[in-house]
Amino acid sequence: MQQKGKDNASSLLDKLNEAQRAAVEFCDGPSLVIAGAGSGKTRVLTYKIAYLLEKGLPPFYILALTFTNKAAREMKIRIAELVGEKKARSLWMGTFHAIFSRILRNEAEAIGFQSNFTIFDTSDSNNLIRLIVKEMNLDDKLYRPGHVHGQISRAKNSLITPAMYAANDEILQYDRMAKRPRLFEIYERYQNRLRSANSMDFDDLLMYTNILFRDHKDILEKYRNQFQYILVDEYQDTNFAQHLIVKQLADIHHRVCVVGDDAQSIYSFRGANIDNILKFKSNFQETQIFKLEQNYRSTQNIVNAANSLIKKNSEQIFKDVFSENEPGEKIEIRSSFSDFEEGLIVANKIARMRLEEHASYGAFAILYRTNAQSRIFEESLRKNNIPYRIYGGLSFYQRKEIKDVISYFRLIVNPSDEEAFRRIINYPTRGIGDVTVGKISAAAASHQVSLWQVLSSPTAYNLEINAGTLKKLDAFQTLIADFIDKNNQLNVFELAQEVVKNSGIAKEAYEDMTPEGMSRTQNIQELLNAMSEFVATRQEQGEENIQLVDFLSEVSLLTDQDTDKEGEAEKVTLMTVHSAKGLEFDHVFVVGMEEDLFPSQMAKSEIRGLEEERRLFYVAITRAKKTCSISYAKSRFKNGITNPAVPSRFLKDIDPKYLSSDSILGAESSFMTQADDFWGSMRTERIQKQERTISIPKKVTPLQQVASSIPLSKEAENLEEGDVIEHERFGRGVVTSIEMSGNDRRAFVDFESAGKKQLLLKFAKFTIIGHNENNR
């Protein structure tokens, strides 16, 4: 047995290159695998897990965290092929959110939740925030739900609880200057409301896991002991909360392997912190670093072009990605008169290449920066009779009718769920309006109970409503109570049918004969099918007691990427660059390479944002195996009007020797000169733009106003080692060293609260508040 295990383990290693093998074989301490694009990152992870299993580690002891459910599923399949399905199935493998929601359900009581808690998606969160802002009589223009939620999300990702938030002078100061002084209060109320709804938002799943581990060492101990080996994929896209979970779980045995590519970190807007991977070595002592540098995916030209682009970024771990594939064709940059023409050009080229290169439609992908760009390509592809499949946009489970049905399930599983309650109390319409809901809500708030409790005994809470309304409320209460009852008797699918039938949803759906209504009916039917399938798969896997809460849990953490359908292979793929991460295609079209679109307008103000956009472009190019075409339009229709567009600054970041001759010619005749012209005038234009926005207070935060009024260059010039500075975002810090990088000066600063950061002096916004005299 031992011998056999060894044979299997070493035969696994035979299928890897030297660097991959070294990374797989090292199991005795923390390791960081820096995996260049297309270097077999997934291969290393799957083989490493298989290797561990063959070495005799039980699957139950292995924790593997992935970025998407799809990645987890695919990896499980591959591992099953290597070591058998039985072992693969018992692995703890999934997204952070999926795995830790599972753990939180097991341990819910320890943190004051019930194990049947429901999960709020972003729109649920925004609805609740909108409600709270209204209840507090605040200006909803100032406290826009999206903004507020973003701020709360950032706090949670940094493990700042409402109490900590309210006690942090720096944050409060920031909020005051941003004219949102009561954010801390909204955060607190929001969190209380979630708790009394026995619900969590996405960020809570990570924050409460940390709170659980912080306050219950025995529980932490239990999982520490269980997870003998921890693997994390896409480590560059983890945030602080995730990092700390991994760190704590690995703190005893130190057997942790994280895989990632700092050059592909593209989720900082969601709280991902590139420092997690840049500083992994200092966070985990005696880390072994492995670099996977051979790209097996793309042609040499594509790899070289991508390298020349990413070299323009300042923050990165050095690596030398190379390809031994054929040299391949050069990258073509095409310009077009309009976005409309861009669509036609791409569609025509796909049609032509398919015939000339005998490529199937499935070999093509069109990648864009924003989902809104998909429409124009849909049109052009449809005109050319080219089949396509769009990823992204709003997912199946975000559709109104689906969310409505799901809300019934949520309320059945967790009657405290406030959002679900509000959503369906008058859907389908049963004559219970805003006024009545308001009264229930007020009663619930003043008695510190859930809406459901008020509904269940309206007289006990002195609801002042007329007899007719009371009757309607009672009918609704009975309906749901009846479902709750049935939930204990019927299986998930049977209950779902019952809900659709008895709630009146079915009746309403059938009566609506409009095309949209028919499509809604179809979607609801599809949801029922999905549930039936869910029950069937779980049963096949030997699970007996399949609960509605399990279905909900799975569904609320599902991504659009995860709902993959069969028979989509022969279609052109349309998706955002973000969702293309981890995928590959023979022929890639990166479209809409224009200023303010790619890089996005939002990202431009900060150097870090700009570097992230460049990484995003890097991700886009490195998806291509054989050919990569880049395009931009000179005019683009956006928000209802057509605007002139200017080629992206990133185009000149690619070394021209990797571009096809006609794109270089084209560049010289039109875009380079035109663009250079533009880039020359950019600075003045940017400044004008800034000034313009300053005069409109709601567009710019006061902090930025203050910062832009400071003469930056003088500050930057005079900066010396040992100086104390006050930075716009990071607060107070000491300059530990200054060095040249390229033509720019860069300061390394140790901030009091934000930790160590690098600042490009050209761009950093700060003031010197203390000079170091010893230096003179």
Add this chain to the structure above:
DNA sequence: TAACACTTGTTTTTT
């Protein structure tokens, strides 16, 4: 309370 017209922000990416 429900249906309708009007206004408003929205568009960077998503677990």
Add this chain to the structure above:
DNA sequence: ACAAGTGTTA
């Protein structure tokens, strides 16, 4: 252009 939220009217 469009969806979503708000206000107005029956």
